[in-house]
Amino acid sequence: MRPLATRTPYHIFASNVEEAALRQFESALQQPFTLRGALMPDAHSGYALPIGAVVATAGVVVPAWVGYDIGCGLCALPTSFSRTAVQQVAGALFKALYQSIPVGFAHNRADTPWPAAASLPASPFLRQLFGQGGLRQLGSLGSGNHFIEIGHDENDRVWIIVHSGSRALGHAVASHYMRLASPDGKPREGHFGFNVSQRNGRNYLQDLAFCLAFALENRRELARRVETVISRHCHGAGDWSRLINRNHNHAEYAHNLWIHRKGATQAEAGMAGVIPGNMRDGSFIVRGKGHPAALWSSAHGAGRALGRQQARRTLSLADFTTSMQGVVARIEAATLDEAPAAYKDIHQVMAQQHDLVEIVAWVRPILNIKG
DNA sequence: ATGTAC
Numbered sequence: 001m002r003p004l005a006t007r008t009p010y011h012i013f014a015s016n017v018e019e020a021a022l023r024q025f026e027s028a029l030q031q032p033f034t035l036r037g038a039l040m041p042d043a044h045s046g047y048a049l050p051i052g053a054v055v056a057t058a059g060v061v062v063p064a065w066v067g068y069d070i071g072c073g074l075c076a077l078p079t080s081f082s083r084t085a086v087q088q089v090a091g092a093l094f095k096a097l098y099q100s101i102p103v104g105f106a107h108n109r110a111d112t113p114w115p116a117a118a119s120l121p122a123s124p125f126l127r128q129l130f131g132q133g134g135l136r137q138l139g140s141l142g143s144g145n146h147f148i149e150i151g152h153d154e155n156d157r158v159w160i161i162v163h164s165g166s167r168a169l170g171h172a173v174a175s176h177y178m179r180l181a182s183p184d185g186k187p188r189e190g191h192f193g194f195n196v197s198q199r200n201g202r203n204y205l206q207d208l209a210f211c212l213a214f215a216l217e218n219r220r221e222l223a224r225r226v227e228t229v230i231s232r233h234c235h236g237a238g239d240w241s242r243l244i245n246r247n248h249n250h251a252e253y254a255h256n257l258w259i260h261r262k263g264a265t266q267a268e269a270g271m272a273g274v275i276p277g278n279m280r281d282g283s284f285i286v287r288g289k290g291h292p293a294a295l296w297s298s299a300h301g302a303g304r305a306l307g308r309q310q311a312r313r314t315l316s317l318a319d320f321t322t323s324m325q326g327v328v329a330r331i332e333a334a335t336l337d338e339a340p341a342a343y344k345d346i347h348q349v350m351a352q353q354h355d356l357v358e359i360v361a362w363v364r365p366i367l368n369i370k371g
Numbered sequence: 372a373t374g375t376a377c
Contacts, residue, residue: 047372067372068372068373069372069373070372072372105373105374105375106374107374133374136374137374142372142373143372143373144372144373145372146372165372166372167372167373167374168373168374170372170373171372171373172373174372174373175373186377249372
């Protein structure tokens, strides 16, 4: 890979990165407030900054470097359900889950209670947005790469894995602050940020924290609903004391840096994490190694091998069906862009980041829910 | 990514 035109220290953990993504990363590193950068093995181009990029600044927060789905991430809940019992009723669970969980653009008919929201700090702008149906979206999945997986590890432990984010709320918050940060008042490509000590910067960070809490509560609610549905058919429960939660779209102050992660998972030394592969190969439960050159991060998934349109054009439904043998899932033209073949090989991606995370368990899917 | 787009 070509060297980047910058004196800012950076490290690329991917074997080959498309030129468009490289240019985005390079231009982020060229910003005067940027101190360090890293590209994870799943990096590919996104808005303003590649997905799979981590960029650290001195006192500046850039909303476009967090992206639209603030707080998007994964929860993994180990359970005491029996693998064979779950497998026997997988078809029924699949149907019941789509009845109890809104997916795609759908939301709940009624609000999901979230009492803690009232005492969380938030700007008046966010309060107003949140008041307009925020709670109806708690416990809704969304679309794209968001999913719910029920799977089992090597010891036959059943896991509930949820990938979702802050839904319309985070999107509106991101758009608002990206518009505020950009000099021409339009949300667009560019590396426009706020000083963290100024009003806009403080408001953004406060609303970002709210969205992170909302996204976590959304994933918890989704996992609760999955647990409830399974327990109507099988004995057992989730071990909520061992719930793992990791964001991959966020900004935080750590190690004396303002670290932005856009499609990159926090991986401090000893920290539990979840890295999804694809709807056939499942997800990995990991433990972070706290690699400083990776800015204490890892990949957030396999990364796309094919763009969504390209996947829809070039992949066949027949091959998709064959590749999904043994997994109960939406296998149809509408989900072809999420077929395993649309993603990079997750095992290779895991191998490329053995200095960043250690694999604790491999959760292989029994069923998968997508929007 | 998004009760869907300059």
